[in-house]
Amino acid sequence: MAASRSSPNIIITGTPGTGKSTHAQLLVQESPITLKHINVGELVKDQGLHEGFDEEWQSYTVDDDKLLDELEPLADRGGLILDWHTCDIFPERWIDLVIVLRCNHTLLWERLEKRNYPLKKIQENNEAEIMGVVSDEARESYQSQVVVELTSESMEDLQGNVSRMVEWIRNWLDNNGVAQVNQLDRT
Numbered sequence: 001m002a003a004s005r006s007s008p009n010i011i012i013t014g015t016p017g018t019g020k021s022t023h024a025q026l027l028v029q030e031s032p033i034t035l036k037h038i039n040v041g042e043l044v045k046d047q048g049l050h051e052g053f054d055e056e057w058q059s060y061t062v063d064d065d066k067l068l069d070e071l072e073p074l075a076d077r078g079g080l081i082l083d084w085h086t087c088d089i090f091p092e093r094w095i096d097l098v099i100v101l102r103c104n105h106t107l108l109w110e111r112l113e114k115r116n117y118p119l120k121k122i123q124e125n126n127e128a129e130i131m132g133v134v135s136d137e138a139r140e141s142y143q144s145q146v147v148v149e150l151t152s153e154s155m156e157d158l159q160g161n162v163s164r165m166v167e168w169i170r171n172w173l174d175n176n177g178v179a180q181v182n183q184l185d186r187t
């Protein structure tokens with residue numbers, strides 16, 4: 001279905017620790033249009049969109065229906081950056097671009113250790129990154145031309161990745177006939 005929204009919706013996904021929130025925050029700063037960064041994990045916790053806290057995994061059990069109901073009106077308007085470690089829940093019609101961040105698993109281990117994750121959680125996430133679990137999930141959930149895999153191991157990667165995302169947004173705006181706000185400002 002052609003997007004009726006005037007701004008694109010972008011998923012930034014990847015194993016915990018790959019740099020999703022860091023990329024999302026920089027993209028909000030560098031984007032030519034206003035984007036709303038939604039850290040989905042924090043939204044689930046703050047709005048109670050879950051069925052309780054799982055002590056073993058130290059995470060909330062998400063109530064998918066409540067989460068989708070909460071996001072639907074925002075997604076219809078567009079301009080979202082959905083920052084989450086999983087992406088198969090979102091309807092394809094909402095999504096214009098899926099960024100999968102990848103990181104060398106040794107580097108990822110170090111990042112997750114700094115978060116004081118329980119060893120079991122570090123091991124599980126490290127294993128998932130080695131196996132490419134999030135990348136597989138993205139490719140199974142969205143058309144291949146919508147999914148872009150980017151390395152996130154250095155500040156240069158970060159800046160380069162966000163510059164590419166900004167370029168993609170400009171192209172999306174041109175292709176969807178939406179004059180960029182700053183172009184309107186220039187008239």
Ligand SMILES: Nc1ncnc2c1ncn2[C@@H]1O[C@H](COP(=O)(O)OP(=O)(O)O)[C@@H](O)[C@H]1O
Pocket residue numbers: 014015016017018019020021022023111151152153154155157158
């Ligand atoms: N491209 C990168 N290069 C180096 N460090 C990064 C990069 N992206 C993120 N980091 C660092 O890795 C840690 C995890 O980043 P964060 O954005 O919180 O990951 P996520 O949101 O995927 O869990 C933070 O300390 C952040 O500064």
